[in-house]
Amino acid sequence: MESISNIKRIHWIYQLKIVKLILLSHNGKKPMSSSTLNQPEVAATGKKGSVVNDIVIQIATSNGSGSQSANNILLRSIFNMGVPVSGKNLFPSNIQGLPTWFTIRASKDGWTGARREIDVLIAMNVESVVDDIRDLRPGGMLILNSELKQYLTRTDVKAHIVPFNELVVQCCPEVKLRKLVTNMIYVGVAGFLLSMDIEEIKKSIDKQFKTKPKVADLNRNAVTVGYNWASEHLVNDHDYVIERDHKTEGKILIEGNMATALGALYGGVTVVAWYPITPSSSVCENLIELLRHYRHDPDGKATYAVLQAEDEIASIGFVVGAGWTGARAMTATSGPGISLMSEFAGLSYFAEIPAVIVDVQRMGPSTGLPTRTCQGDIMKAYYLSHGDCKHIVLIPGSVQECYEFAMESLNLAERFQTLVLMLSDLDLGMNNWMSDPFKPPTKDMDRGKVLTAEDLDKVKQFGRYADVDGDGIPYRTLPGTKHPKAAFFTRGTGHTAAATYSEKAEDWKVNMDRLAKKFATARGMVPAPVIEHQGKGDVGIIAYGSSDVAVKESLSQMKAEKGLEATYLRIRALPTCDAIRDFITSKRVTYLVEQNRDAQMASILRAEYPELAAKLVSVLHYDGMPIEARTISDHILKFEKKA
Amino acid sequence: MSATTAPETPAPAKVPAVNRLGLAQAVYKGSPSTLCTGCGHDSITNQIIKAMFELDVEPHHVAKLSGIGCSSKTTAYFLGQSHGFNSVHGRMAAVATGVNLANSNLMAIGVSGDGDTASIGLGQFLHMVRRNVQICYIIENNGVYGLTKGQFSATADKGSLQKKGDSNEMFPIDCCALAIEMGCEFVARSFSGDYKQLCTLLKAGLSHRGTAMIDVVSPCITFNNHEGSTKSYKFAKDHEEALHEIGFVSSHEPITAEYEEGTTTKIELPDGAHIILKKLHRDYDPSDKANALELLAKARDERLFLTGLLYMGKGQAPMVEQKNLVDEPLATLPQSRVRPSPEVLAQVMESLK
């Protein structure tokens, strides 16, 4: 029990780098719910005091019990009723047995980031039930498996006790399937208690099991059993109501890793190497599916190759070998894989070979919480390898950008003949996010400066590392080019502009300076930062990656609660550019929100703009759970002395 | 043979000054070697030049790949008109795998050392073999780390002495035996000073479909050429036991040239070339895997190395063929071939609504 309560216990640690103020709030307990959340209002289907379309539902089950598809049905049904929604899966590093939680947040305002107050709890797991019930907000609604009713000690929540094990016998004669079907029954019960349209739930089932009508039947039946039993035995007080809305029309629900895979597909990736690691595996798994469907010629031959490597050193080796040969090559991994790839990363930088690594960030080394999220690889990715090394890093802040940046990574890698890292994270990569549908690329693939045999005919001489255009980016030729000038020798050791071996001090320095110039060119060509919200005052917020939704929600919270109107800039790539410097300069103070302990982006910005160091105040979150708006608001308001 | 020079083999009279492409042998040279004069690796370089010349290889068709070490440097010393990649210590196997995937039309030649392959790179080497990557992979085996000045590698013989006098107490790793275990279908061993055999094996290896590995005992005259070392010139010369004499005939020359009924075994190479084995003192059948492994084990016990084509299987498709790729190199497929239509995206989007 101890370890489980540790997993769920919530720590907020706000660390201020400059003011050295460390505030440990809430002492490991949940914060009291804020009065501004869940503002009661009159609902059409409800009553005065109902909470409508602003509900966090947590479903506690055990890993391997097959709850995933039931949870997705509930999520999809809310989405199909037009209510903005997100689904976050908190799962253990285990195949079967340990507790797992799925959290659905329905938010009429479109706040799909994390929120920790649980309004509705579906408690199915004996292992975690004590903690789960403890964490339910006062006045919350509990759907409890009758087998677990002895654990109900709280009187300040509204409990509905459901004999799932009896109900499942009614609708599922097959003993083996009962565990699975039970999950669908709680969807039915929840559907009734949340005043949902059961037809919408059935539609979602039909969609999910389109190709398996028998399974669809079984599930539809189970939902009906749950819904009907609830309507006969339970009283719906309309405390929490999911009401039809129109805010999801035309939208899609997608996981970031699927979006990344789609980006790679449309980016024209031709060689994919990988070694499985949570939370990045589904990038390649999805990509393999997509490639299989959409990248075979009519005669069945493939226009791509995917290879599962023996480790991450080999994966990046494949990518570098393929990139050198001219393929658009990528790999996906997570922190431990990045560490193993570091030597090749340096070679890619120094010998100037295109390569793309997608890093879906998780915590720690070795197993180190593989199923929790963080932004802890920023610094490592930027400076990966040895000697003087800096890489282009793209940081998507949404599923849409996972798609766009995966595509752009392949372009930039070839344009700059170097390693490009795309930094996603578990929250973005493995959870369900709402988005506008992705648009087909408007830009052609950028293959960079490659000289063909015909080109070589026209040039006087070809120097592989010569800066012909003054942008620091040299020209290359691909192996197999039939021309006497085409060949060159690639090496990690010192080389001249003509790619000949050199250990001369000046040759080394000249080359390093050109690489720096190339990097300076990249500053203007990587995705620029965006002002996501223009406030009125002199307070700035900078964030990046999956913190985006939480920051946006926090902005509205701070305005509503204390009238604080900050301006928010989102960094989308490294290297940095003048716009970031100018933003910080123009503000009295800039809060830099990060999901890591060591203020990694702040360190990079302070190194780039030492004169602005004192204007940055870090808001740090690093317990493995996605950052939530409250964390950011509390911190900033406290610092602004408005709390 | 001299231990201080590495002369080129004089061309046999019947080889013309230019090959069928009209190229002179000098075209197959690279930049001048910077290795120690007399290093076994330079002799191997010379035989690679000769083999490529005699095979009429178009230089632009070749990708020269290597790891890190004195041996790995040598890819700069041959085929100056081919692209070369001196990559990462012990990781050339992975680079070669990527090169194969990106452009399977290239002829990949890999040069590695015993440290590069059997120490730091053992895992990647075995996985490359297991995948049957299309490459002729040469291990220039001197039993030491030449470039870092004489430390033991994983192929150092038990009982061999380092320059400073330390002795190695571990058994050496036999890359040939491991490669056979892993399913490699062309496994040979030679000696850098045996030009004729080496050149023939190189030509056969370069013509093989899939991974061909040739372990070439190549004395390091600076750090491992002294009494007590089994990879010294003297030791190698005295303890070499050739399995058979090999004549290689590429497909455009008359196959019958060296073929003598009753005394030869003819092996068909998948690309139409043939290799003819002349048995010397035993009825050696290179298609007998178990026998090859047994002989290697015995040779290790007797501290002698067998040279020749140790094992040759046939049939396993190279990695790229298993992948059923389009005929053109993936590397240069145009956008129209690799970017699905907007309709496909719309369809995927619809399924996510």
Ligand SMILES: Cc1ncc(C[n+]2csc(CCOP(=O)(O)OP(=O)(O)O)c2C)c(N)n1
């Ligand atoms: C990751 C890494 N570790 C260590 C080295 C140093 N190093 C360079 S070459 C070499 C050994 C080379 O031995 P071998 O492959 O047998 O080649 P040889 O010089 O004997 O031909 C080592 C250890 C390196 N370059 N990279």
Ligand code: SF4
């Ligand atoms: S140190 Fe040994 S292996 Fe290296 S070049 Fe000299 S002789 Fe050859």
Ligand SMILES: [Mg+2]
């Ligand atoms: Mg060596």
